[in-house]
Amino acid sequence: MTCCPDAALDILIDVSDTVDEAKLSKPDYYEYQILIAEALYKNDLIQTNDSAVFEAVRYYDSLAQIYPTGKPTSGTESRYVL
Numbered sequence: 001m002t003c004c005p006d007a008a009l010d011i012l013i014d015v016s017d018t019v020d021e022a023k024l025s026k027p028d029y030y031e032y033q034i035l036i037a038e039a040l041y042k043n044d045l046i047q048t049n050d051s052a053v054f055e056a057v058r059y060y061d062s063l064a065q066i067y068p069t070g071k072p073t074s075g076t077e078s079r080y081v082l
Helices: 005-018 028-042 050-066
Strands: none
Touching: 005 028, 028 050
């Protein structure tokens, strides 16, 4: 996304046309919303998903409270760096 934010936005829009966002898991949905927000920002476009980004922030903040060291206690690997 660093070198070609316009291409990244096009790909994300294509994905949104083919994927039912309601069927995504919470982590996947929030990660997708953050990617959309980043692509819109880097293309100097108006943020249209700000409420979803605020939900994502609350979600990731809650994970940080549950896993303060950044590692789940269940022994499974997390794909998110806190």
